[in-house]
Amino acid sequence: LAVLLLFVLRYLGGQDESESASELRSKTRLAKLQERVKAREQQSLAAEEEVIVKDTSSGQSSLGKNKRKLEQEEKEKKQHKKKRKESTEKLDDASNTAASVEHSASSTNDHPSEESNVAVQETKGDGRETEGNQKTANGHPDPSNTGSGKSSSDTSFHFLGGFENKTVQNVQRVLPKWLAEPDAIKRDIKSNLVPLSEVPGICSRLQKKLEANGIQNLFPVQVEVIPAILETVNSGLLIGRGGYRPRDICVSAPTGSGKTLAFVIPVIQALLTRVVCEVRALAVLPTKELAQQVYKVFYSYAEGTGLKVVMVAGQKPFAAEQVALSETRGGMCRSLADIVVATPGRLVDHINKNDNFSLQHLRFLIIDEADRMIDSMHQAWLSQVTKAVYKSGSGSDMSIFRRVEPGPITVASLSPPQMPLQKLLFSATLTQNPEKLQQLGLHQPRLFSSTHTSTQDGTHTEEKFNFPQGLTEYYICCTQSKKPLLLLHFLLQLKFKPALCFTNSREAAHRLFLLVKLYGGVEVAEFSSRLSPNERQKALKRFEQGKIELLISTDAAARGIDVKGVKCVINYDAPQYIRTYIHRVGRTARAGKAGVAFTFLLGVQVKNFVQMVLNAGSTGLQKQTIKPENLKGMESRYEEALDKLGKAIKEEKSQNRF
Numbered sequence: 001l002a003v004l005l006l007f008v009l010r011y012l013g014g015q016d017e018s019e020s021a022s023e024l025r026s027k028t029r030l031a032k033l034q035e036r037v038k039a040r041e042q043q044s045l046a047a048e049e050e051v052i053v054k055d056t057s058s059g060q061s062s063l064g065k066n067k068r069k070l071e072q073e074e075k076e077k078k079q080h081k082k083k084r085k086e087s088t089e090k091l092d093d094a095s096n097t098a099a100s101v102e103h104s105a106s107s108t109n110d111h112p113s114e115e116s117n118v119a120v121q122e123t124k125g126d127g128r129e130t131e132g133n134q135k136t137a138n139g140h141p142d143p144s145n146t147g148s149g150k151s152s153s154d155t156s157f158h159f160l161g162g163f164e165n166k167t168v169q170n171v172q173r174v175l176p177k178w179l180a181e182p183d184a185i186k187r188d189i190k191s192n193l194v195p196l197s198e199v200p201g202i203c204s205r206l207q208k209k210l211e212a213n214g215i216q217n218l219f220p221v222q223v224e225v226i227p228a229i230l231e232t233v234n235s236g237l238l239i240g241r242g243g244y245r246p247r248d249i250c251v252s253a254p255t256g257s258g259k260t261l262a263f264v265i266p267v268i269q270a271l272l273t274r275v276v277c278e279v280r281a282l283a284v285l286p287t288k289e290l291a292q293q294v295y296k297v298f299y300s301y302a303e304g305t306g307l308k309v310v311m312v313a314g315q316k317p318f319a320a321e322q323v324a325l326s327e328t329r330g331g332m333c334r335s336l337a338d339i340v341v342a343t344p345g346r347l348v349d350h351i352n353k354n355d356n357f358s359l360q361h362l363r364f365l366i367i368d369e370a371d372r373m374i375d376s377m378h379q380a381w382l383s384q385v386t387k388a389v390y391k392s393g394s395g396s397d398m399s400i401f402r403r404v405e406p407g408p409i410t411v412a413s414l415s416p417p418q419m420p421l422q423k424l425l426f427s428a429t430l431t432q433n434p435e436k437l438q439q440l441g442l443h444q445p446r447l448f449s450s451t452h453t454s455t456q457d458g459t460h461t462e463e464k465f466n467f468p469q470g471l472t473e474y475y476i477c478c479t480q481s482k483k484p485l486l487l488l489h490f491l492l493q494l495k496f497k498p499a500l501c502f503t504n505s506r507e508a509a510h511r512l513f514l515l516v517k518l519y520g521g522v523e524v525a526e527f528s529s530r531l532s533p534n535e536r537q538k539a540l541k542r543f544e545q546g547k548i549e550l551l552i553s554t555d556a557a558a559r560g561i562d563v564k565g566v567k568c569v570i571n572y573d574a575p576q577y578i579r580t581y582i583h584r585v586g587r588t589a590r591a592g593k594a595g596v597a598f599t600f601l602l603g604v605q606v607k608n609f610v611q612m613v614l615n616a617g618s619t620g621l622q623k624q625t626i627k628p629e630n631l632k633g634m635e636s637r638y639e640e641a642l643d644k645l646g647k648a649i650k651e652e653k654s655q656n657r658f
């Protein structure tokens with residue numbers, strides 16, 4: 001019971017006591033906990049301070065680094081957003097700003113990618129933010145970013161469109177050395193004549209022939225070119241000087257300066273020693289009339305030498321030309337021609353259809369009026385000739401004079417004796433366009449020229465040509481309706497005859513021919529493709545003989561035609577091209593003689609025409625005026641002729657002749 005009492009007492013009286021004790025214990029525990037927290041806080045603060053000290057000194061502490069990195073990234077993100085915004089605004093406005101950015105960049109640097117780098121710097125600011133994350137404007141990763149810590153200046157934005165056109169510098173044409181530095185030909189014929197005996201290399205046989213033809217002195221082009229060609233055959237027809245393939249020769253000299261003899265004489269002399277008759281020289285000309293003219297010159301100098309000259313220009317039927325070129329005896333075919341003068345069309349016909357026509361021994365290929373021949377590569381005649389020249393015939397592989405198309409020079413290629421093909425080009429207006437000349441496949445060409453076109457720094461602008469020294473050029477401004485009267489005035493009152501008059505079409509030539517004929521008082525003929533080759537030949541012959549005072553022609557007679565004594569050329573219609581003008585007016589003032597050329601111009605044509613002629617190098621073009629009263633006396637007769645002309649044309653049209 002005592003125990004029970006003690007327990008109850010203890011229970012009842014001790015409740016307060018136990019409560020205060022537990023409170024005390026809780027407080028103590030709390031205090032301890034607080035102390036521990038404080039201690040921990042102090043501990044962590046101390047550790048943090050230590051980390052900061054370490055971090056600032058070495059930058060290695062991960063805790064500080066991470067914290068700083070987080071802060072930094074936060075900051076960068078903000079900056080990046082801001083810059084993006086700015087950059088988008090700038091891109092929106094790119095069409096306005098990019099050009100000026102580019103402009104400022106291009107003023108210091110020509111490289112386009114570097115120009116865009118400048119733009120990137122302008123829009124991105126510093127390089128850190130895009131490191132390892134660079135993209136181009138179109139959103140693709142920038143290939144220039146290797147992620148190896150390159151700065152953003154290595155990246156590039158590409159602005160599409162909106163650029164200002166930059167002014168591109170003109171590219172000046174620089175001529176190859178052989179074109180820029182030709183061997184000079186003196187322009188003035190009269191004061192540069194050289195006696196035959198003083199020109200080196202011409203054999204006595206040909207000197208005598210020249211003298212017999214009334215030639216005592218040679219013209220400047222002949223003085224330069226004849227010895228140059230003869231030099232290439234000094235060691236025989238097979239090889240050139242020093243055993244090398246001879247250089248091709250190009251000649252640019254004024255109209256009427258004597259270019260024909262400059263190739264006829266050396267070619268004849270080179271072939272004088274030939275033993276077997278084979279086609280060794282081929283002269284190609286653009287028209288039948290020119291081929292005929294050159295044939296005559298070759299023929300006259302080959303006469304009595306044993307050399308045979310044949311023309312294949314379509315003057316005779318194909319079969320007749322075949323007979324003239326070769327014959328077959330005892331089953332053996334042999335050439336009857338040493339020199340062939342041809343037009344390209346007929347030449348190609350013989351190459352393709354005449355089995356007995358061989359060019360395998362060809363040594364000289366003469367291309368007269370070369371610029372025209374390049375322009376009209378009729379039926380690709382040159383490549384056909386080249387193919388025929390290097391065609392391997394039966395048994396030719398066994399021949400010691402084996403002929404192979406030239407290639408790179410090697411010991412093997414030089415060992416057998418070669419039969420070279422040498423090209424000789426002639427023209428009064430030889431092109432200086434290397435690309436055009438390239439079509440001819442020239443071998444180390446040598447140019448002889450009377451024009452010097454290259455400027456001091458070797459660049460070249462306009463093509464210039466030389467006009468004959470004795471030529472006087474005039475232009476007359478008039479109306480179309482006054483042209484016939486002016487023409488008649490020149491012939492009947494001013495006595496400019498014999499005259500060669502050019503129109504731009506065969507219809508115009510025919511109409512003018514009829515009108516002059518109806519007016520009367522002038523011996524007139526026409527020359528154009530309206531006429532057959534025979535009729536043209538007759539007209540030309542009568543003009544040469546002085547039976548015709550006025551020959552009205554299309555450009556069919558503009559090139560190469562050599563009629564002695566033509567006093568005056570009249571361009572009734574203004575020529576369109578400078579080359580046409582040069583060849584037309586070149587039908588007078590030939591061989592050092594004097595001549596005059598008139599060009600009738602409509603008011604609108606004057607400026608361009610004068611500019612064209614002056615640009616080409618003419619120094620003497622003058623304006624000429626004809627007083628209207630000088631034409632007055634001719635007008636009534638002219639009106640009558642016009643009336644008759646109307647009727648004549650009507651009649652011709654009804655007969656389908658116009």
Ligand SMILES: Nc1ncnc2c1ncn2[C@@H]1O[C@H](COP(=O)(O)OP(=O)(O)OP(=O)(O)O)[C@@H](O)[C@H]1O
Nearest residue numbers: 215217218219255256257258259260428560562591
């Ligand atoms: N040495 C010379 N002495 C006298 N006359 C010559 C001499 N050489 C050429 N001739 C004559 O000069 C004229 C013009 O010659 P040629 O026809 O060869 O000129 P070209 O330069 O070929 O002219 P184009 O460019 O118009 O064809 C011809 O009548 C020719 O007979």
